[in-house]
Amino acid sequence: MRSLTRTLATLPAYQAGTALADAPPAFTEVGVRYSHYSEDDIDASSVIFGATSRYDIDITQLWIEAPVGASWSVALDVQNDYQTGASPWFVGTDQSGEPGVIMSGASIQDNRLEVGVATRYFWADGNAGLNVSHSDEDDYEALSVGFDASWNSASNTRTWTTSVSSSRDKVNPSQGVIPVFVTNEELDTQSGYFGVSQILSRSAIVRVGLNYTYSDGYLSDPYKLNDQRPQSHERIALSAGYRHFLIDANASVQLITAIMRTAGGWILTPWSWAGRNTTNAAR
Numbered sequence: 001m002r003s004l005t006r007t008l009a010t011l012p013a014y015q016a017g018t019a020l021a022d023a024p025p026a027f028t029e030v031g032v033r034y035s036h037y038s039e040d041d042i043d044a045s046s047v048i049f050g051a052t053s054r055y056d057i058d059i060t061q062l063w064i065e066a067p068v069g070a071s072w073s074v075a076l077d078v079q080n081d082y083q084t085g086a087s088p089w090f091v092g093t094d095q096s097g098e099p100g101v102i103m104s105g106a107s108i109q110d111n112r113l114e115v116g117v118a119t120r121y122f123w124a125d126g127n128a129g130l131n132v133s134h135s136d137e138d139d140y141e142a143l144s145v146g147f148d149a150s151w152n153s154a155s156n157t158r159t160w161t162t163s164v165s166s167s168r169d170k171v172n173p174s175q176g177v178i179p180v181f182v183t184n185e186e187l188d189t190q191s192g193y194f195g196v197s198q199i200l201s202r203s204a205i206v207r208v209g210l211n212y213t214y215s216d217g218y219l220s221d222p223y224k225l226n227d228q229r230p231q232s233h234e235r236i237a238l239s240a241g242y243r244h245f246l247i248d249a250n251a252s253v254q255l256i257t258a259i260m261r262t263a264g265g266w267i268l269t270p271w272s273w274a275g276r277n278t279t280n281a282a283r
Contacts, residue, residue, distance in 0.1 A: 022152070024073040024122050028066040035059045039085070048093075048100035055085035071123065077116040077133075084109050087223050102225075110174075112137035126151030139222075142169040157199040161209070165191045173222040185218030195239075203245040211237045236261045 039054035058081070065075040088101050118131035128149035135142040148163035169187040173180040195209025212235070219229045239258040246252065258269040 022122050022125065022127050024067040024069075024071065024120070025065055026067065028064070031061075031063040033059075033061045033063075042101065046100055048102055053085055055083055055087075058082045068119075071121055073120045073122070075118045075120075077114075077118070079112075079114045081112040081114075081137075082110075083112075110138050112140075139172050139174045140169065141172075142167055144168075159197045161193070161195045161197070163191075163193045169217075171218055171222060180222050182218075182220075182222040185222075187215060187217035187219065189213065189215040203247060205243050207239075207241045207243075209239045211235075211239070213237075230263065233263060 035058075037055070037057040037059070039056075041053050060080045062078045063075070064077075065073055067073050091099060091101055093099055112135060114133060114135040116131055116133035118129055120127055120129035126149065129147070131146050133142075133144045133146075135144075144165060144167035146163060146165035148161070150159055150161040152159050167189045169189070171182065171185040171187070173182050191211065191213040193209060193211045195207060197205055197207040199205050214235075215233045216231065219231070219233055220227045237258055237260040239256065241254060241256045243252055243254045256269075260267045260269070
């Protein structure tokens, strides 16, 4: 099963992160994080057959970054996801004609291990990085390569950021409680991003970015009955954000919006906001 974290990583708000400092780390940094994700059970009255439990996911991450010389850094990122639960197969009707969900058994288990390595070069007005990542799980394998760069204006009040990435995924669905009619499929995805951020004042910054993603190959869900999706998918997303630092409160407020164009038409994401106390803010 594809990890929830990989889905989140495709959102524009996650791709256009804050630009890195234009200097390698002064010393080796190590980070470890554990998180748990759990979904509520489906109402038993809505289930015609199968388990009512949903997904539980345990995520463990290890991150190491070290300086190499005066202008380079290398990083290693390892993530392990363990997932259990049940998955909807299709929607049908019971004997009384009421709609309901046909679920799989509660025996779905999957373990995903992702390993990524990256190197980054720093110069006076910017930095550039190359990263390679490999992900392997019971029914899915993915290999991706990415390059990104950012550079500052002479006044250091404006930063341009660009990135490109390419990935090849292989699908080999597991045969289990749910009948699966797919054996081996592939998916290729290319993505590009360009954005600019501008410092407006000592406490405010605005950012605008454009992202283009094209996928070609198997886009359907092999664990859904009769799930037939197009062989290709194109998406264009324009995102904008504003961040204001509240000096007295030692906190920041951020507003984000995006407009996306897919095969289904244009989608406008309303403005969303988030507050953050920066006293103990970490990387």
